[in-house]
Amino acid sequence: MKQSQLFTHTLKESPRDEVSLNAQLLIKAGYIYKEMAGVYSFLPLGLKVLNKIEKIIREEMDDIGGIEMRTSVFQNQEVWQKSNRWDDSVVDNWFKTKLKNGTEVGLSFTNEEAYANILKQYINSYKDLPAYPYDFKTIFRNEARSKSGIFRGREFYWKALYSFSKDEEEHYEFYDKAKEAYRKIFQRVGVGDLTYLTFASGGSFSKFSHEFQTLTKAGEDTIYIDEKKGIAVNKEVYTDEVLKSLKLDKNNLVERKAVEVGNIFSLGTKFSAPFNLKYVKPDGKEDLVVMGSYGIGLGRLMGTIVEVLADDQGIIWPKSVAPFQVHLIDLRTKRDDKIYQILQKQGFEVLYDDRKISAGIKLKDADLMGMPYRLVQSDKLGDKLELKRRGSKEINLYSEKEIIKVLQE
């Protein structure tokens, strides 16, 4: 894409009330627009990143048998009354609104009920199980405070998968697969090495849930990490008893702040029971379906990538989620788009800065915007191209022929 055709540009300042680093950088670099606290629009560059994260998650969910669908935002109160989660005294972060006839409807804050209710219509026999439907969808939560940028939105975009299994055994078989899929996702988007599988509070049906926590000072959670074992414990379950059951030694644990980028949860029959979601077994008897939930907030993950990888100059995108792989900066007095066209033809995603502004602004913009490779064309360099990996200080010169090979590595 030619940068002159992109209507967004970098800003000197982010809004005064924006205190989080992730949103400050994303706003200044032209990725998101702040509509109000906890509500952001995704500008073209931001949507590109979001779409890349979505694609990676989709591939991993499909790979473990997930089937994508899309549940509605508006939620029927009758459905939520079944599980006793309609009332504001039970769930205090609902957003609700009213139809013309006065009927109250809720805005999705999670999906357990919607899925249990829909699957009730389709699950009858053991032959219909297991089922692993999932959703990418905008979710709404009425947070009292919303100061963490896209870490904790009032409106946010997430993926939620629900597993419907015949029994605990089948459930945990999938649960473990999901755990691995999540590891792959965080690895692929570039925060794997900073992300720990973390034991957190369970619920009526399991001792623990599992969170994926990425280390960052901006995180709202406190976790205790065993670096050798590569696992962690959330402060909320950090007791001697728990440590003992997990065979962890207090002396080997370090306390760190982290942000929860994903969680997986065994729900047992908590939701299948109120919806009477049963199936007929081969022997003709009935049993309740065993459920699990598997969530990732895509905006939060995008914010986390920014927060943990950025430097003083701006954003540093991993190749896998960068809106463009190459930022081609043309500083020549006489310009042509020859190299841009060649790279495009070779299949590279290129943002071509063809704007008629100063070299200083262009180079500063490139650092702020964070594409993995900065490629400079200038009169001083002649036919050579200057390549710099974002985040590295090393600068190398290559010929037109060489550059393609180097970028393909």
Next chain:
Amino acid sequence: MKQSQLFTHTLKESPRDEVSLNAQLLIKAGYIYKEMAGVYSFLPLGLKVLNKIEKIIREEMDDIGGIEMRTSVFQNQEVWQKSNRWDDSVVDNWFKTKLKNGTEVGLSFTNEEAYANILKQYINSYKDLPAYPYDFKTIFRNEARSKSGIFRGREFYWKALYSFSKDEEEHYEFYDKAKEAYRKIFQRVGVGDLTYLTFASGGSFSKFSHEFQTLTKAGEDTIYIDEKKGIAVNKEVYTDEVLKSLKLDKNNLVERKAVEVGNIFSLGTKFSAPFNLKYVKPDGKEDLVVMGSYGIGLGRLMGTIVEVLADDQGIIWPKSVAPFQVHLIDLRTKRDDKIYQILQKQGFEVLYDDRKISAGIKLKDADLMGMPYRLVQSDKLGDKLELKRRGSKEINLYSEKEIIKVLQE
């Protein structure tokens, strides 16, 4: 996909309160789930269709210079007060909700204000124009009645593009391109021959807007068509004066019911003025940006395809939007997925009915679900495969080798 792995199945009945043909068929065939009047969830098959429609629209929008982004659902009242469209006495189909601190926020019912407000931050000079940002997004409208299935939802998924141009000339140049892009879209999704460019009421800044109306008895609009000229006039502007200005002869017009599947609208400075959305011209003077809007409801378009193409047996999908091209029905006593695998490898999208149920149900399901090609394997046929185009009565037998060529045509 193996049908045994799809948790949805066909239903004998749709909900009693569902009176529209499009939703009745889509519910019975397992494409959508009715959450409440005017609110539907998209099941896996339904989402596949929606995604294919989305891809076609995206390609055509990108082709005329569109740049995709994603505005938030939650809308800030301060923004809408600028154009005087916040108050319920002005716009009577807002859904609104409240933040914890009591602040009212609106749920997007359209996007003019959100875009004008965002672009205000980025448009300064004539060099920044034109700009053609667009959105795929869930939109909410508080309809008093909602009985038309996915024709008129309280919650629906749409595409909206807004054009920002320097002057009327640049505006109409794009407007005409958009018209052609819309024609292509309706042609590609299979309803082009039934869809008429229709003159409808304009506004303060243009005599007419243009609607794309698809003929169907289920439509809520009445239009008058000149079949030779291939254009129509909406009843709302059907006056002698208008006919004269369009050089149409009343005697050549036929009255028909139709559904509006798309509309394009010249907005002039209606929204740029209240947002003071100006740009500096080459001569240093300032001028207001000229806007246009270009909308398509994807759910409505999906419903229209169902409504106008279906027969007594069920849905008939055009190849371009069908969730699968081929419905492979295995009626053999001894089954293997050899043909399924071969077709998949050849790149065909195949739904393989491997379920152990009666032949009658399978064939009836295939008709209801509406994939373009039904391919039957049965013991009677030996090595031959029986091919039937959905909607045609013709049945032909082919060998394994022949079938790939036939399907590729």
